[in-house]
Amino acid sequence: MLKFILRRIVIMIPQLFLLSILVFLLAKAMPGDALTGRLANNPKMDAQTLAEMKEKLGLNDPPYVQYVRWIKNLMQGDLGISYIHQQPVTDLLSERIGNTLLLSACILILSYIIAIPLGIVSGRWTNSLADKLIVGYSYLSFATPLFIFALLMLFVFGFILGWFPTGGSVNIQVEKGTVDYYISKINHLILPSLSGALLSTVGTIQYLRNEIIDTKIKDFVKTARAKGVPESRIYSRHILRNSFLPIAAFLGYEITGLIGGSIFLESIFSYPGIGQLFLQSIMQRDYSVITALVMISGLATLLGTLLSDIILSAVDPRIRIE
Amino acid sequence: MSKQPILQIENLRVSFRIHDEYYAAVDGVSLTVNENEVVAIVGESGCGKSALALSIMGLHPLERTKLEGTIAFKGKNLLPLSVPQLNQIRGKDIGMIFQDPLTALNPLMSVGRQIEESMDYHTKLSSSAKRQRTLELLKRVGIPNPEKTYDRYPHELSGGMRQRIVIAIAIACEPSLIIADEPTTALDVTIQAQIMGLLKELQQQMKTGIILITHDLGVVAEMADRVAVMYAGEIVELADVNTLFSRPLHPYTRSLLHSIPSVQTRKEKLHVIQGIVPSLQKLPRTGCRFKSRISWIDESEHEKNPILREVAPGHWVRCTCYKNFYFPQDNIGDMNYGIS
Amino acid sequence: MAFLKVNHLKVYYPVRGGFFRRVIDYVRAVDDVSFELEQGETYGLVGESGCGKTTTGRTIIGLIKATAGEILLEGKDLTKLSRREFYHYRKDIQMIFQDPYSSLNPRKRVLDIIAEPLRNFEKLSPQEEKRKVQYFVEKVGLHPESIYKYPHEFSGGQRQRIGIARALTLNPKLIIADEPVSALDVSVQAQVLNFMKEIQKEFQLTYLFISHDLGIIRHMCDRIGIMYRGQFVEEGTSEEIFHDPQHIYTKRLISAIPNPNPQHRQEQVKLRQEIDKEYHNSYHQYFDAEGRVYPLKRISETHSVAIP
Amino acid sequence: SSTSSNKEPNQNKQTSQKEDISKFPIAVKNDGKLVDGVLTYGLVYDTPFEGTLSRAFYEGQPDAEVLQFFDEPLLRMNENYEITNDGAATYELSNDKKTITIKIKDNVNWHDGEPVKAEDLEYAYLVIGNKDYTGVRYGDALIQDIVGMEEYHSGKTNKISGIKVIDDKTLSITWKHANPSVLTGIWTSPLPKHYLKDIPIKQLAQSDKIRKNPIGFGPFKIKKIVPGESVEFVRNDDYWEGKPNLKGVIVKVVSPKVVLQSLKKGEIDIAEFPTDQYVNAKGTKNIQFIGAIDLAYNYIGFKLGHWDAKKQENVMDNPKFQNKKLRQAMAYAIDNQAVADKLYHGLRFPATTLIPPSFPGYYDKTAKGYSYNPEKAKKLLDEAGYKDKDGDGLREDPNGKKFTINFLSMSGGDIAEPLAKFYIQCWKDVGLDVQLVDGRLAEFNSFYDMVEKDDPKVDVFAAAWYTGTDVDPYGLYGRDVMFNYSRWVNDKNDELLEKGHSEQAFDTEYRKEIYNQWQELMNEEVPVIPTLYRSIIYAVNNRVKNYSADVYQFNWKWKDVGVTSETPEVE
Amino acid sequence: MKAELGGPQQVEVQTEKSPSSFSIMWRELVRDKLALGSLILLSIILLIVYGSSLILDKEEIVKVDLLSIYAPPSSEHWLGTDYGGRDIFGQLIIGARNSFTIGLAITLITGFIGLTVGLIAGYFGGVVDNIIMRIIDFILVLPFLMLVIVFVAIVPKYNVFTFILIMSAFLWTGKARLIRAKTLAERELDYVSASKTLGTPDWKIIVREILPNLSSIIIVNLTLNLAGNIGIESGLSYLGFGLPESTPSLGTLVSYAMNPDVLQNKWWVWLPASLLILVMMLCINFIGQALKRAADARQRLG
Ligand SMILES: Nc1ncnc2c1ncn2[C@@H]1O[C@H](COP(=O)(O)OP(=O)(O)OP(=O)(O)O)[C@@H](O)[C@H]1O
Ligand SMILES: Nc1ncnc2c1ncn2[C@@H]1O[C@H](COP(=O)(O)OP(=O)(O)OP(=O)(O)O)[C@@H](O)[C@H]1O
Ligand SMILES: [Mg+2]
């Protein structure tokens, strides 16, 4: 098992290396740099100082020199300094990544909480009215753009009904570590994560439904029935466990999707996380942050697939990892 | 010696819905299985053997299947029972063995647990007692290392082992009837021989009745007490095993027996049954269903509405078309064969 | 000279493992197998599932690469040929597949299926092609009109015939039949077996007949090789194998066949038990310390057994 | 001084109404009685604030808005953005106008109780001038002009000879040249030396003392920061000007998309309000809108040459638009009034000169600019030889060749596209074939990349400048100034700009006269066409008292701002 | 973003091995009232959209008219106007055409690439497969948004065509995986071995033997994908990297709803486009589901 994980991680290294080159080249290929047109609020600047600053930031070095410098630091765990935030990228990320992880985890959990029962109902009672409604909902959610939906949620539940806070990740007036603090955190999470979750159920519902339909006609289910196992146990013990396999396998890939979705959610709900940070850095050409984020999300994707494999091997005895 | 009937099937019809219409895959089958008796059902693929077996267990998808007639298990009709009621009987009084031992086992559950599972619902044993019993069962079906095997998963076992597990599941609660749907078809001959031996041995020990579905006449000859030959949803011939092999009457039974190459005798040419089994929708529903496949027997020889007749004690044949069909090696005249 | 001579054929499948997924071991699917086929005979290959029958057959026809050994067809070693050269020998060896459902492309008409080899090897006009296809279709006992139908419109036995017609179009000398009837229903098996015998005479075919059903082997084959874990345990004529089996494995195999005579039930069971006992008692006489069989030893003109 | 807008507001409005910024109140009206309450201030941005909470280091506007609560410059400004003696310090200018002496008032203390000292201001200069300094403030000409600054910057000295700490509270700064910009642009924000001195300058910007626990001497103290999203302030009882009215202030980021709703719900009390949403927000009962003209203008520039980085000067070598009449014609052809009224509902209005009315002292009220006059435009084009010779409705150049103008415009916000389209249509109406560069609007970075690098694909570009408080246009139009994006060079221009910040220009009348001449010159030569002036609007909850729309706080103070009820009014 | 749905693992579709699968598909489609209705509705929509976009003057529609900004629906502007005074109805028609064309083109291009790559990887297996799969894995970890920005910035003319190419460059991987998996299964079947023994060259086996057998899952997959691809540019429009406004698209219209004022008060700008996307997606989905049932014997309605 350990060997397997190690092996997979070793395989990741060249991938990440390639990714690093590509990302670096892309970052450089984007028009403009961190200083382009960006001195909007510093009206007093002369060409010489600007050149001096570019020099200081290393923007004048040939790209390969910049790359080597970057990769060297990267390997020592130094992600560089954000130009825009004037802060080491590691610090910046540690401020933000917690929020995104929390949000993503909530979305994931919520979407499973919503999707799994629906998928089960719809797979178990195929072609029933409930099934049709659920399938209808899953199409609808598939067809609705996330940002519109999130905005509507925000207006309805945040403003019109006023049930939830409309921005930020926590109320600043509560003391960190108190019960109130955690309640406030959760309260701020509900709306964005629910918006994300409601729209990201379609995959899970459909997979689960298909999988149950497939599994319920398998021979071993017949065997279980022939044993006299009650219907509810047939589902809980035999069909569902088998049907969850592809969902478990999908879990790792979900991570990629979450990073994409967080860009929208974070900007609509003013929730400071890395999605928003990524967008901001892209817009402002904050190279060190962009490259760090891409590397991290690449790593997350790779680890996600690894995670999927590990989960899969944990639940499926047929897949043994030596 | 009079035997207690445990299962009495009367006039069973099993119909499946295809394109909004129901087609009978099992059509008016009556069959009795006595205690401590092995009844074999043979026939070509698609003749309705499995459909018959599944209907006893109530395992057909309810929304697409229509069941008519009666299936009386120890005098109690199973057909009107609800699923929870059936669950009282399934696994406890009737056990089932499926054809493919790999797909018949849940890949995600240890085999020990799978055997134990039926005890969960049919006995009040403590978990250690259940485990104890499972280990015994494993030993009984000839698994060399029960303790170790208990925690194994199906894919870790060989085909023969798996089939033993399936058998262990079927006999876990000492049922009085076992339905074995092609239990050895997927296995090699040597393994097949072992499994057959095991089944026979268990049957003799437990005095259970067995419905053995197969298309291998060799297996039938070795295992069965009585044989029912099915064709196109109907039983065309029913007799005890010796009679059936020595004096087959229905042309279909005869053809089957002659078309199989045997190790003992080498023929230059095998007997060929013309044509194919028609699909469910195209099945002839009137007259002798085998008619179209024996062109050398004249139309008029077949009955209009063939029924299963007892032509000799315990020997039942459908349709009289066999009568003028002469087989030199048979000595019909010798016996009291007549048409009642 | 033998028509087909297989010499010390080995086919190993690599097993990967370890940190770098390197090959750590091999599955010895075929491990040093030698046999010969004479023109016009039917040679049976029998054994338990997984013993390497299919692999042997597929290696001979070139679907699998041999790890070592020679396959001599009329003296020419097929394993040493380049792809291009092998192309010319293609015509001489054809194959009948086990599953008549998956061996015919469901999307093609019978005409296209049967004409496929013709299109590869001969440039025929559409008329000629059709005529030739129709000739073979009739030869295998199907209606000439059938050529415009699709495989799903035929029964298993008919499909198998289509497969045979396809194999015949190139006038092959050797046909490898890998369990040609095991997927067929009992009542249809006979059709195909009879038919195979017929065309063998007509086209002077040599069969390498693979099966695990000893009844069928007995019915079809002149000579038989019994395989066990990639090796031969016994080889001989049909008579010799069935009436005078020498190797305990062969005996066991034969005794396991169910006897279709209910009267002999008791004896059959007894025989089986005896042989099982013998198998356990004298195991080490037949298998070496690793459970592998010994090299074949000739005990008569035609009969060889793997005993030390 | 210079810059650009990266926040092209979103636009819109009902066709009929038209607003007029001059009719907006500058200050809120509230006659209620003050209570001791906490006010919530909204940072209306799509992105979190960066959190570089130091005047010497911040770059983003959100940070600046956070800074105003706990830190301030030592010298305050009047409505002409000139320093006064009302602030935490007083100043005196020497007779030669080259030396300023700043005296910090006695009761001015940092939030940790330490007094603000002269060495703190010196320290600010030492940081900014240091070669390890990571911020952008050193670009200021006024800072570089300090005697000894260059030597210090290059590392030759470790003190700036032009800056002298006279005593604990007094300091003088001497420049090489006398420049009236001193009055509007002098740096007077000290850094708490006692607090920061142990941190290497290179790491100041990233240190916790600036990012997490910054101190200032402003009316409020930072209590807590949630990075990127909110800051909690409490009253600084020790504020030099007296105890502030508010018990505390909460600053939090609010997305522009929901700012109106947040205001209606009372979630925030004050926010800079996106002008494009004003028409819908108008009439909201629980809030008042106050506004002023912004220190900015939009313009359309012609690419007349390129920037020679080696020589550090602009070279006017692009022949395409050298003909003044062509430029004038293009200016006459566009209907800015329509744009202002229809697209901006009057919250932007046609610009007439390059000094916006937010500089009341220098804005030339008499300037006519270029009002919409397509006939005149056509006439000028005819005169210049741009005639339609092949009858396709589009003019060819004087040589009869196809004449296509490539127009670069920035994307962002809804209005960008129709605006660009509208200009193109306007020009087409007078027979000019104008096409968007690459057929599309350019994204912010691409836009400035092309403009700064004088991409030959670009003939004409639409951009905007924030002017800052210093009226001096040199930083945007000087010969050796990189931000002179049109690369226009002209002797008269050089002369006027030079005079504009000469010692003589300390005389406001003189300076005004010079800048009037300059505005006239620019209008005549039109290297850039001024198009629109902008407004800035604040939405303020009715409970807020003493707040005003002028960003530079010349007639109000945060100390005086208060609330008249415990909780915000809700609609 | 939404395009993820196609996802790394496609829904398993069991292929029915029968040549008349087209007729089965058709039968299944006709049998399913919902699917049939969807097909008819979709055809009508497409007819109107493609038909009338021939008549409409695109220049006129995208022309800025400052006199009728945000005009509510009226007889002159059936669905009102946007902030540029441009007719929404006209934009809706042209937008629908563009969006559908984009969706279709992306679907086809990704289908083609995915098919080619998947077939090659699946058929040859071994090293080839390994290399291709590594490439696909790699593409999966690429930062999509960033690449789009870079591409948008460096392509000289950013229009429908380049947009299609950019999106296609990323979205083929899912399909390649699916096809590969199917091909892997298919090549194990004996008819492929048969063709090999008959001397048929590899490329012919791929094209003539395997490909036709994948047709039903390809059709099903492409149909369902088409639904996903129609709204694909709306997310990018939100981020500011959608199509230029001179090229109206449904996504652009929908993304106007980002402006809270438009969202709340000017329904005519974004709602019709949203509904149109929804209706088209639902229609295509229903058709796709019916096709899928046709391809999967167990789920057929009968
Ligand atoms: N659930 C079902 N729905 C529709 N038709 C069915 C169903 N199950 C079986 N059939 C049809 O009923 C007939 C009888 O099937 P059954 O499975 O009983 O045959 P069998 O004799 O067991 O054949 P085999 O030897 O192949 O197992 C066949 O024609 C089959 O196609
Ligand atoms: N592609 C492969 N890779 C690895 N091992 C293989 C492969 N194909 C076959 N084997 C192994 O090689 C051995 C021989 O297989 P083969 O298919 O030749 O057996 P067989 O005698 O034809 O069996 P059956 O009767 O089941 O068809 C088996 O152990 C099998 O698991
Ligand atoms: Mg069956």
Ligand SMILES: [Mg+2]
């Ligand atoms: Mg095989």
Ligand code: NI
């Ligand atoms: Ni009859």
